[in-house]
Structure formats: structure tokens, C-alpha cells
Amino acid sequence: MAQPDAPALVHRLRQRHRNPNADHKHPVNKAHYDDAPLGARIADKLAAGMGSWPFIIIQSGLLLIWVAINFYGLFIKRWDPYPFILLNLLLSLQATYAGPIVLLAGNRQSQKDRITLEHAADEADKGEEHITRILIEIKKNTDLTLQILRELEAEPA
Amino acid sequence: MISAPKEGQVSHESVSGEGPTDAEITTARARVAAKHKHPVNQLFHDEATLGERVADKASAGIGSWWFLGIQSALIVVWVFVNTVEFFTHKWDLYPFILLNLMFSIQAAFTGPVLLLSGNRQAQKDRLRLEHTAEVSETAEKATLQILEEIERNTEATLKVLEHLKKRRDSKSPTGAST
Numbered sequence: 139m140a141q142p143d144a145p146a147l148v149h150r151l152r153q154r155h156r157n158p159n160a161d162h163k164h165p166v167n168k169a170h171y172d173d174a175p176l177g178a179r180i181a182d183k184l185a186a187g188m189g190s191w192p193f194i195i196i197q198s199g200l201l202l203i204w205v206a207i208n209f210y211g212l213f214i215k216r217w218d219p220y221p222f223i224l225l226n227l228l229l230s231l232q233a234t235y236a237g238p239i240v241l242l243a244g245n246r247q248s249q250k251d252r253i254t255l256e257h258a259a260d261e262a263d264k265g266e267e268h269i270t271r272i273l274i275e276i277k278k279n280t281d282l283t284l285q286i287l288r289e290l291e292a293e294p295a
Numbered sequence: 296m297i298s299a300p301k302e303g304q305v306s307h308e309s310v311s312g313e314g315p316t317d318a319e320i321t322t323a324r325a326r327v328a329a330k331h332k333h334p335v336n337q338l339f340h341d342e343a344t345l346g347e348r349v350a351d352k353a354s355a356g357i358g359s360w361w362f363l364g365i366q367s368a369l370i371v372v373w374v375f376v377n378t379v380e381f382f383t384h385k386w387d388l389y390p391f392i393l394l395n396l397m398f399s400i401q402a403a404f405t406g407p408v409l410l411l412s413g414n415r416q417a418q419k420d421r422l423r424l425e426h427t428a429e430v431s432e433t434a435e436k437a438t439l440q441i442l443e444e445i446e447r448n449t450e451a452t453l454k455v456l457e458h459l460k461k462r463r464d465s466k467s468p469t470g471a472s473t
Contacts, residue, residue: 148338151338151425152342164428167425185413194411222396225396232403236410250420268442275445289460289463
């Protein structure tokens with residue numbers, strides 16, 4: 139029986155895994171990524187931007203600079219002295235937007251899950267049709283074999 | 296694209312009809328740390344970049360009972376020390392403005408880590424579907440091959456039957472049917 143050539147398969151998958159702009163093979167991936175409307179694309183970009191190491195590292199850097207300047211009074215006049223109430227406000231603002239963006243990304247994912255299941259149902263129908271055809275064919279074959287048996291039994295010894 | 300199947304590669308573990316044994320579960324746990332069997336897991340976990348590994352560790356760390364427990368304990372200690380008379384060194388009196396800042400900082404990092412982990416999961420979902428597409432293509436081809444082969448078999452059987460009938464008719468000239 140034909141089996142997928144494992145190394146070649148893994149190679150193709152690796153190419154697509156590491157290249158976010160690669161063309162997709164699975165219809166659900168095609169619909170979800172390649173045919174995404176503008177709003178969905180922006181949602182994906184937002185989630186990718188905020189959920190990335192550069193974002194976390196830059197945010198950490200800004201936090202440290204803010205606290206350092208306003209705690210030790212380095213270089214310029216302190217605008218938000220201890221206990222950093224303005225910083226608190228900004229961080230709360232960030233969290234206020236992070237929540238909806240997380241939900242946006244989650245909604246995208248659950249939408250994909252929905253299409254995936256619909257596609258799986260279609261595939262299951264197709265598979266069932268194939269199996270039914272195979273079964274009918276085997277039954278036909280068995281009937282013929284039985285006829286042969288009867289012929290042989292009826293033959294004068 | 297499709298080469299001859301290598302029989303030696305087929306693992307015997309999945310063949311047994313019963314549920315996984317203890318030994319198999321241990322193997323599965325060890326695989327998490329070592330090498331995975333499924334190509335999607337191999338590409339996603341075994342070949343993860345440093346950033347991806349750290350992201351997985353970070354979301355595993357924040358989303359654990361240890362994190363929740365330690366955070367809760369720290370909050371209780373903070374509030375306790377800054378309210379109870381007994382402690383002389385207080386750094387954040389009621390209404391705990393610095394603690395509020397700490398919460399904001401935690402939330403400011405939890406959000407991006409949550410998205411990071413969500414992105415990882417979406418990446419895996421994408422990879423998994425691509426793998427499914429590859430595998431189901433092969434499976435469909437195999438199914439159609441089976442069907443074709445059975446049809447060939449039926450034709451052959453039919454020919455055998457016809458041959459038998461012809462032979463019987465030639466043996467008995469009366470030509471009685473079954």
C-alpha cells in the first residue's frame with residue numbers, strides 16, 4: 139500500500155511551517171489565511187505583533203527606563219514620581235486593549251475550528267461513499283464466487 | 296512523491312488493540328522531552344527555535360498552579376505586612392498603590408504571553424491541517440486503488456464463471472441452465 143514518503147513529507151511541511159506566506163494545501167487553511175478578509179488580517183497582525191518577543195522586550199525596556207528616570211531622577215525632571223500613578227494608568231490602558239485583542243484572536247481560532255469540523259464532515263461523507271462502493275463491489279465479487287462454487291458442485295464428478 | 300513503503304518503519308506499539316500500557320505511557324512522557332513520533336510534533340516541538348521554546352516555557356509557567364499559589368501568597372504577605380500594626384517597616388500603605396502597579400505590570404506581561412501562546416497554538420493548528428491534507432490525499436489514493444483492485448478481481452471472477460459455464464455447456468449438449 140502506498141504510504142507518504144516520510145522525509146519528503148516532513149520537508150514539505152517544514153517549508154510551510156517556517157514560511158508564513160506559503161500557499162496552503164488544506165482547504166480550511168486556504169479559507170482561513172489565504173482568503174481572510176481585511177478585518178481578520180488586521181486581527182491576525184495585531185495578535186502576532188502583541189504576542190511576540192519584540193513587543194515584550196520593548197515593553198520591558200520602556201518600563202525600566204520610566205521607573206529609572208522617575209525613581210532616581212536621571213537626566214530630566216521627574217514627571218511621574220513614586221508610586222508611578224501615570225505608569226499604572228498606561229499599563230492598565232495596555233491591559234484594556236490586550237483583553238479584547240486576545241478575544242479577537244480566540245474568536246478567529248474558534249471560527250477556524252468551526253470550518254475545520256464542517257470540512258471534516260464533508261470528508262467523512264466522501265470516505266463513507268468510498269467505503270460503500272468498496273463494500274458493494276466485494277459483495278458482487280462474493281456472489282460471483284458463490285455462483286462458481288455452485289457450478290463446480292453441479293459438475294458431474 | 297510516493298516511494299515504496301518501508302515495512303521496518305511501522306511501529307508495533309500502535310497495533311495492539313487494547314489501551315496504552317504503563318510502559319507506553321512512560322514512553323509518551325519521555326517523548327515530550329525527547330523525540331516525537333508524529334511529524335507535526337517533531338516540527339513543532341523538537342525543531343522549535345529558542346524563542347518558541349521560551350514562549351512555551353513562559354506560558355507553561357504562568358499557567359500553572361505553582362504560579363497562582365505563589366502569587367496569592369505574595370499578595371497576602373504584602374497586604375498583611377502593610378496593614379498589621381506589629382510590622383514596623385511598611386512600604387505601601389492602604390490603598391496599596393504600589394501593589395496596584397505590580398498587578399498592572401503582571402497583567403501587562405500576561406496579555407502578551409497569552410497572545411504568544413495563542414499564536415503558537417494557531418501555528419500548530421495550521422501545521423496539523425497541512426499534515427492532514429498531505430495524509431488524506433495519500434489515503435484517498437489508496438482507497439481508490441483498493442476499489443480498482445477489487446473491480447479487477449470481480450472481472451476476473453466473472454471470467455472464471457463464464458469459462459466454467461462454457462465448459463459445462465460443451466460437455467452437455469442439451470445446454471440445460473442452472
